[in-house]
Amino acid sequence: MNAHRFWNWFLAPGTLWILVLFAAPLLLIFALSFGHVDDFGRGVYGFKLGNYDDVFNSTYLPVLLRSVGYALATMLICLAIGYPVAYYIARFGGRWRYVLLAALVIPFFVNYLVRTYAWVALLADEGLVNNAIVDLGLSDAPVQMINTPWAVIGGLVYGYIIFMILPLYGSIERMDQSVVEAGKDLYGSPLQTFIHVTIPATQAGILAGCVLVFLPSVGDFVSAQLLGGPDTYMVGNLIQDQFFAASNWPFGAALTMIMMLFLSVWMVLYLRRAAKGEAEVL
Amino acid sequence: MAEQAIKIDGVTKRYGEFVAVDDVNLEINKGEFFSLLGPSGCGKTTTLRMLAGFEVPTEGRILLEGEPVEKVPPHKRNVNMVFQSYALFEHLDVEGNVAFGLKRKKTPKAEIQTRVADALELVDLSSRAKSRAGELSGGQRQRVALARALVNRPQVLLLDEPLGALDLKLRRQMQIELKQIQREVGITFVYVTHDQEEALSMSDRIAVMSDGRVVQCGAPEEIYEHPSEEFVAGFIGISNLLQGKAEGQGRVRVGGNSLPVPDLPSDFRTGDPVQIAVRPEKVAVDEIGNDNEKIQPGMFTVDGEIESMVYLGVGNQLTLKLASGGRLVALEQATYRVQSDDQWQVGQQVRVGWHPEHCMVLS
Incomplete structure (x- = not known):
């Protein structure tokens, strides 16, 4: 008993950290989301539900829906690109597999903001790609690539694809290879075997990858800010504006709470599914 | 003359410099229980995988009921395999696993249902039809793997050490059941194992493999009583x-x-x-001067001393040091011994004998 109590003390620093730096600010934001703005533009605590009404009005609702749409597109593109890459490394990487994985991970040590600026340099009207297109005579004028939804989604895919590849790699690498052989042995063509055997056998990795890409993509503001324009505004940008440019902290707080609630629902669904999957394996 | 199910004609498989299977020639009859027996790395599993289509022979031909199949991919071959790890589909229930092959072959739904039910009946698993693969015991998983392969009525069923993961008691029980099922369905079984006892007790014929070659092929009695060379004599018992x-x-x-x-x-x-x-169980051991009890007339006899003794339950394994030099191992059945204290002593002088016809000449 005493030994048990002794070990409990090791939780204290972490608990303190979480309470002071995470739980307390979150509570302040929650309280602020019911506040209002005074004559000087400062957030004041109070009680009104109006901030939450504003989140779902016709000005802001499209922004929320667009964020979810971009995040879904990002997730699907990451899956389509990431699965073959993860599959190749796990199955055919051989002694190069850790080198290949490192080659994928190392760029992500560079700050996300800096990497996104690199895309601006590439895709801008006077950027590398457009200069090449014009110089080669493929087009007379620069092709608009920046300030489009696809530039924003492209930035998100680039930013988060590693979170898709790593869990996929893990589940493909762990998969019992004889299961795939069994699929072929039981008259499954290569495509049928992939659909009916490989995908179900790696669904834990697919699920984890999708959640890990979808959740940060919904709240992202860097990609839309640097690669997008007014038409590609996402909820992350909206929140950022409330706290800085527009100076409406209570509304920004309400937006934050709604987004966190939305993401938590997905997170809980995922965790329940993952726990069930684990129980089945055991 | 029985019809031929498989003909392996001069098949060689190389991986770079390494020769896994070296000029193997075998003919397997329809309805036969045929075993490939040998230590790990002898090429038996590679041979089986070439029959399944997972490996393509470097040289030689494989005929399945007269049709050359060595280049046909596995999903187009009418052979099925029971994998060592069972390789069950964890996301499907027992029925789903068994129905997998029939579904890929676009069998009508009603037929799938009856055939899956029959297959589960055959392996005595009807009550677990809706269970997930993960909820089954090792023996049950093994039966699902068997039903999943047999339900397709393959021309040949390939089994890759299917009992290797089971404990001894279950393994003995499954050996009997497997043999019974094979008689019932009449399908040709090609069975890979490193367990000589398993091969001897189940097979109609055995091919003993070593270093990629078939060193002897014949009925279990023939292989046991007349091993063609030292390797076979040493590996089989x-x-x-x-x-x-x-x-x-x-x-x-x-x-x-x-x-x-x-x-x-x-x-x-x-x-x-x-x-x-000389097989240890053919060697009789008796006290000197007591020749008429176990040492029978016509036996060749020598004298020796008991060097060590291992109690095996069913009998004793005695290592004997011969007076003329050399050692012999004798396996003495417990039936000879009436009382528990009626035991040999290490160091005791004994007479050893065997019938001359039990001497096997190795080439």
Whole structure:
């Protein structure tokens, strides 16, 4: 008993950290989301539900829906690109597999903001790609690539694809290879075997990858800010504006709470599914 | 003459420099229980995987009921495999696993249902039809793997050490069941194992493999009683190997003794080296001067001393040091011993004997 109590003390620093730096600010934001703005533009605590009404009005609702749409597109593109890459490394990487994985991970040590600026340099009207297109005579004028939804989604895919590849790699690498052989042995063509055997056998990795890409993509503001324009505004940008440019902290707080609630629902669904999957394996 | 299910014709498989399977020639009859037996790395699993289509032979041909199949991919071959790890589909229930092959072959739904039910009946798993693969015990998983393959009524069923993961008691039980099922369905079984007892008890014929080659192929009795060479004699059960020189008139000189060896082929000339083997269970051990109890008339006898003794439950395994030099292992059935204290002593002088016809000549 005493030994048990002794070990409990090791939780204290972490608990303190979480309470002071995470739980307390979150509570302040929650309280602020019911506040209002005074004559000087400062957030004041109070009680009104109006901030939450504003989140779902016709000005802001499209922004929320667009964020979810971009995040879904990002997730699907990451899956389509990431699965073959993860599959190749796990199955055919051989002694190069850790080198290949490192080659994928190392760029992500560079700050996300800096990497996104690199895309601006590439895709801008006077950027590398457009200069090449014009110089080669493929087009007379620069092709608009920046300030489009696809530039924003492209930035998100680039930013988060590693979170898709790593869990996929893990589940493909762990998969019992004889299961795939069994699929072929039981008259499954290569495509049928992939659909009916490989995908179900790696669904834990697919699920984890999708959640890990979808959740940060919904709240992202860097990609839309640097690669997008007014038409590609996402909820992350909206929140950022409330706290800085527009100076409406209570509304920004309400937006934050709604987004966190939305993401938590997905997170809980995922965790329940993952726990069930684990129980089945055991 | 039985119809031929498989003909393996001069098949060789190389991985770079390494020769996994070296010029194997085998003919397997329809309805036969055929075993590929050998230590790990002998090429038995590679041979099986070439029959399944997972590996393509570097040289040679494989005929399935007369049709060359060596380049046909696995999903287009009418053979099915029971994997060592069972390789069940964890996301499907037992029924889903068993129905997998029939669904890929676009079998009508009603037929799938009856055939899956029949297959589960055959392996005694009807009550677990809706269970997930993960909820089953090792023995049950093994049965699902068997039903999943048999339900397709393949021309040949391939089994890759299917009982290797089971404990001894379950393994014995499954050996009997597998053999029964094979008789019931009449499908050709090709069975890979490294367990000589398993191969002897289940097979109609056995091919013993070593270093990628088939060293002997024949019925279990033939392989056990007349091993063609030292490797087979040593791998199939324990053998006492004796080196000697031919003396003529069917006798071989071993150490200080002249042994009668009726099986000695006539092309051995006096002075040629001869290797002979005696199975431990053929060696009788008795007290000196008590010749009429276990040492029977007509036996060849030598004297020796008990060097060590291992109690095996069903009997004793005695290591004997012969007076003329050399050692012999004898397996004595417990039926000879009436009382528990009626035991041999290490160091005791004994007489050892065997019938001359139990001397096997190895090439």
